[in-house]
Amino acid sequence: MQPAVFLDRDNTLIANDGDLGDASLVRLLDGVPAALKSLRDAGFRLVVVTNQGGVARGRYGEADVDAVHRRIAELVDAATGMERTIDRFYYCPFHPEGVVAEYTREHPWRKPQPGMIVQAAADMQLDLAKSFLIGDAPRDVEAGRRAGIRTVLITRDADRIARAHADFVAADFAESASIVLHQRHEVFVPQEIARTESRHTAATRRVRLRTRDEGAERIRKAVLELTDELRSDRNRRRESTPLRFVATALVLVSLLTATFAFLNLADLLSFARWGSAAVLALLLSIVALLVDRR
Numbered sequence: 001m002q003p004a005v006f007l008d009r010d011n012t013l014i015a016n017d018g019d020l021g022d023a024s025l026v027r028l029l030d031g032v033p034a035a036l037k038s039l040r041d042a043g044f045r046l047v048v049v050t051n052q053g054g055v056a057r058g059r060y061g062e063a064d065v066d067a068v069h070r071r072i073a074e075l076v077d078a079a080t081g082m083e084r085t086i087d088r089f090y091y092c093p094f095h096p097e098g099v100v101a102e103y104t105r106e107h108p109w110r111k112p113q114p115g116m117i118v119q120a121a122a123d124m125q126l127d128l129a130k131s132f133l134i135g136d137a138p139r140d141v142e143a144g145r146r147a148g149i150r151t152v153l154i155t156r157d158a159d160r161i162a163r164a165h166a167d168f169v170a171a172d173f174a175e176s177a178s179i180v181l182h183q184r185h186e187v188f189v190p191q192e193i194a195r196t197e198s199r200h201t202a203a204t205r206r207v208r209l210r211t212r213d214e215g216a217e218r219i220r221k222a223v224l225e226l227t228d229e230l231r232s233d234r235n236r237r238r239e240s241t242p243l244r245f246v247a248t249a250l251v252l253v254s255l256l257t258a259t260f261a262f263l264n265l266a267d268l269l270s271f272a273r274w275g276s277a278a279v280l281a282l283l284l285s286i287v288a289l290l291v292d293r294r
């Protein structure tokens, strides 16, 4: 994906205050070819986006628009010494107040709608986050803003500057190109996208909070279950079973026989017999406890 500079045509690249359908009248504005070359050299694709409501008003036809664009491309290429300095020309021939029926309507390509920019981005796989628009009218700036790209307004008119809300203002095309070249490495977050991001961040935070709550609840349940288990285990241990009874009896027998063994300490044979019985009883009681535990 490459970045692009979207270019308004009339009074941005060429001088034109009226309807221009005659290619022989095309005149590039001062400094335009050199500035376009500097943008191309910096890696920008160049795309013209122009409203041509003159078609809908019956002043000229689409073939005339194409001829004007061929002438612009020719003059620019001759001056820059490059081929296809300008990558593509998009134009909107529609106008809601036209006289030619087939062109008389509103259209998503007509600036201030962002249709041409969006279409070019899809056709040419352009990176809009790194792209710019240069134009001389508030509707150019508006189209750029709606497409979420940075905008440079060429004007010296304070009223236009106030109405357009452009990111940057330049006195002429050369200055607008130099602004783009200086700004191209700056990180740009369009306002609309910034609002979407913050909504997304808020949603993420809510999810995180919910997850944290769910995590705490799971831990609480696990602790309760463990406590229950320990309690029932303790209860189980408190219960008396026949084997425990046997084990207890054997311990008593062991103690008793051990006492006899010590009482017969003088008689070694008796001591050995009672002593062996005591050890055996003790061992049996241990075995009984082990079996009971299982």
Ligand SMILES: [Mg+2]
Pocket (backbone or CB within 6 Å): 008, 009, 010, 011, 012, 135, 136, 137
């Ligand atoms: Mg213009």
